[in-house]
Amino acid sequence: MSVNKEVKRITTHILQEMKNRGEKIAMLTAYDFSMAAIVDNAGMDIILVGDSASNVMAGHETTLPITLDQMIYHASSVVRAAKRALVIVDLPFGSYQGNSKEALASAIRIMKEAGAHGVKLEGGVEIAESVTRILTAGIPVMGHLGLTPQSIYKFGTYTVRAKEEAEAAKLKEDALKLQELGCFGVVLEKIPAKLAAEVSQSLNIPTIGIGAGQHCDGQVLVIHDMLGINKGFKPRFLRQYAGLFDVMNDAISNYVGDVKAKNFPNRKEEY
Ligand SMILES: Nc1nc(=O)c2c([nH]1)NC[C@@H]1CN(c3ccc(C(=O)N[C@@H](CCC(=O)O)C(=O)O)cc3)CN21
Ligand SMILES: CC(C)C(=O)C(=O)O
Numbered sequence: 001m002s003v004n005k006e007v008k009r010i011t012t013h014i015l016q017e018m019k020n021r022g023e024k025i026a027m028l029t030a031y032d033f034s035m036a037a038i039v040d041n042a043g044m045d046i047i048l049v050g051d052s053a054s055n056v057m058a059g060h061e062t063t064l065p066i067t068l069d070q071m072i073y074h075a076s077s078v079v080r081a082a083k084r085a086l087v088i089v090d091l092p093f094g095s096y097q098g099n100s101k102e103a104l105a106s107a108i109r110i111m112k113e114a115g116a117h118g119v120k121l122e123g124g125v126e127i128a129e130s131v132t133r134i135l136t137a138g139i140p141v142m143g144h145l146g147l148t149p150q151s152i153y154k155f156g157t158y159t160v161r162a163k164e165e166a167e168a169a170k171l172k173e174d175a176l177k178l179q180e181l182g183c184f185g186v187v188l189e190k191i192p193a194k195l196a197a198e199v200s201q202s203l204n205i206p207t208i209g210i211g212a213g214q215h216c217d218g219q220v221l222v223i224h225d226m227l228g229i230n231k232g233f234k235p236r237f238l239r240q241y242a243g244l245f246d247v248m249n250d251a252i253s254n255y256v257g258d259v260k261a262k263n264f265p266n267r268k269e270e271y
């Protein structure tokens, strides 16, 4: 399907129209200017400045260490590159769980200092007050349910979530609550496809899946994973669209070889 690059800027209203007419929503992460420029040029609907930057940019084992200041630095770089995509930024661990006032202050910093278009928060009914407060300030909010990596130490593993009926019921309740509060969409991470399909059908707002099957209204992946830059990470839900680790490794080792062999620079490459 061809991508309409005529659209000036994707908005949350356009995303809702896309769901209404059954057009799938494409979302991908980016954390810096150069990558975001490529992602935007390729016709992405939403660019997520994910707290997965903690893993893929900083090399941490979890998303917990990344700070609000660091997220703002990544987000401001992405915003400068994004001409068409809607730029959504994860509120990092510790920047919103304290109370709704803190949550709003963090969201405002992201909007004001990075120029982002909205924020994403992990959690359901527990964060209802914060979601409401942020929305009241006119800031679009996206929910995130299922595997919520900021709670990894509570769960202990990254296995599929909501397989049991009780947890599935809670997730459905959370999704409805987030919609009722006014979220423009919700990410469903690593839950059974059947549950994601049910939630996607029962909600009016779009669902964006990662490891949540084909019936979500859109899909999201981490860019380093789908480009094959991050070789070690290969869960079943991930499709690798390129093998950039090897491509980049070959180019870089050729450069090393040329320098060592005195093949670079040559006479044409000097002044
Ligand atoms: N590089 C990267 N990609 C991601 O998708 C991602 C991050 N980082 N950081 C934040 C969260 C964490 N996410 C994750 C992490 C692990 C799995 C996962 O499936 N891990 C194992 C299986 C774990 C298990 O079953 O116990 C795997 O198969 O690799 C999925 C999503 C998604 N997000
Ligand atoms: C995996 C996506 C949904 C995310 O939250 C992130 O990249 O941080």
Ligand SMILES: [Mg+2]
Pocket: 050, 051, 052, 063, 090
């Ligand atoms: Mg995240």
